[in-house]
Amino acid sequence: MTEIFGIPTVALFGQLLIGLINGSFYALLSLGLAVIFGLLNIINFTHGAQYMLGAFCAYLLLNKLGLGYWWALLIAPIVVGITGVIIERTMLKPLYKLDHLYGLLLTFGLALIIQGIFRNEYGSSGMPYPVPAELAGGKNLGFMFLPVYRGWVIVASLIVCLGTWYVIERTKLGSYLRAATENPQLVQAFGINVPRMITLTYGFGVALAAFAGVMAGPIYQVSPQMGADLIIVVFAVVVIGGMGSIMGSIVTGFGLGVIEGLTKVFYPEASNTVIFIIMAIVLLIKPAGLFGTQK
Amino acid sequence: MAVLRKMTAAVALALVAGGAQAQISGNVIKIGVMNDMSGLYADIGGPGSVIAARMAVEDFGAAKKGMKVEVLAADHQNKPDVGSTLARQWYDVDGVDVIVDVPTSSVALAVSQVTRDKGKAMLNTGAASSDLTGKACSPNTIHWLYDTWMLANGTGNAVVKTGGDSWFFLTSDYAFGHALERDTAEVVKKAGGKVLGAVRHPLNTQDFSSFLLQAQASKAKVIGLANAGGDTINSIKQAAEFGIVQGGQSLAGLLVFLTDVHGLGLKTAQGLVLTESWYWDLNDSSRAWAKRFAAQHGGKYPSMDHAGVYSAVLHYLKAVEAGKTDDGTKVVAKMKSMPTDDPLFGKGTIREDGRKLHPVYLFEVKKPSESKGPYDYYKVRATIPAEQAFRPLKDGGCPLVK
16 A cells, blocks of 8 residues: 555545545635725624624524525525624724724624623534435445535635635626725726725625535534634635735635644644644735735 | 630620631632633633622522622633733732633633742633643642543543544643543543544534544544534534444534533434533432523523632632631632532532532433433433542642642
8 A cells, every 4th residue: 555654645635635625615715804804904803703603593594494405505695794784884984094903903802702692502512403304315435435415615715715706806886896995086087986885795605605514514513612622623624815915815724724634643732733834924924815916 | 803704705706806807808809710701712601600600699699698709701712821910919919819611721820820920720621631639630620510530531431431432532632632642542442442643623613524524534433522512513513514423423512501402403413422520400409500690691501610619719708718818828728728619519529629529420311302402402321430430539739638
């Protein structure tokens, strides 16, 4: 059997695939953050809590209304997206003129409040959420046993990520959005309702987080802390990719998932720090991030 | 004459009472509940431990006996530095006399040291490392509820006896995980089994698939989970997803709490064998206490840690009353010299190394069809008597034991 650093290559394939799966979550979440930061200049620290809200929404839909996974995948992003719109309208709007720091503090505080409320209600161990029957079981790929659901996570997140990138970078709507971040007054002069566009963009970014939350439900526990644990890593992903860069966040999301996965094989003790080490190195060499442009 | 005798008696009583009062620092006994209030261990102890401590104060009848007792709470966030800073602040500034609970072995070891330096008392119910009564034992610390040796001895032995003779460990990478892996590996080897390997994962990991694949590749018959709380929940859940159990390997959850089983759901957790010191459905008095607890805790049933906090605080207050002092070193000595007796653990004793002795239970998690509803999760497979449940005094290497 061929080996790389004492690890059989087949085992390594398995680990690469697992890295990609985890990378899918990083990509989905960092994408939402990048969209919000790129277009609103808000560092959305509530993102982790909104991811958690998505998962809880799915849990409640199943246990209170009997609506399964597929409905949750549709309804949860809409519901959580609407709460995002309300937050943007009532709280974030007055902060656009101020320093980034104010938005960061507000969204961070909001996240703590939301997580606290859910922890009080549901405890910290979380709730189980079953894998949908259509995606249960797994396939033996020869080098590893791949649960079907995990395969679905990669596919779905790739579709959503690339779709978002396409809309923002290649369509007319996307060009309005990008123009509005460069010069809102000018775009408004062309008769486009910029404030509404910004509100909807925030709603969309939040909906992406909720979508990732629903996807995560069957794999992890649906727990109040699930987002808080992830958000720090995701911020590192965004910083490495370049703040606000859409493609940057997708590519780095998947890439760092793989690197983290490999660390879990070669030096598992460092698997929760490796991303931050990379972040420090990238910031030293390329302060704007791998795909970012210096303004 | 009678009047004079009464008066003398009254004066004498006042003097005794005054004397007793003078021994209680600040005239109030302050109990600090320190644990993880918001993270992955928060359901095991958390705010529930504060409720349990308050219940103990109430049941002891502190108010009727004229003793002033206050219960404080703080979150150590599973960080040793936060824990020891909090402990210093509590002892030096806030006049706390005793710290209880303190899960997370690394934090517990740090707080135990601070407690010893300050001459206060720690009643540890939350942490597992058997080092607390081994090389790191202290005249100011009592390890009340369970430890890694007891878990290894209970679950490890049971698993090896049913044919699980080759092991691979998923170990939480800090003092607790290391101690649990060490103690279990010893049990496995002693019983003729072998350990094929281990992987150390960071505390509070979300995704275990990578570690589980390594465990799968080891071909060990048993994957020992030397972790706790949210980490154990995610390991078990994801092991099911990756078909580990269908593939013929079995999981041994070395430290599983009732709250973890609740979080997992019986469908995933059924059949798990685990060791605990207490379960709410053991007898009438434990059931009655659990109902009272749940009523104050939003319907959530107590973990063994909550029961441990209750029983430890109760015994502490009895010792303060009997010794008429809240001096940490003296109270702990008094606690050791008095036999323990409470509605949850029954009669027991505390050894000179600080180990509290009581029977422990080997439980099996029920099938969904066997359970009558939420929290009806365990059936007793075996009861291990107190003298066999814990590490023999001479094997611990505690310097206090001559």
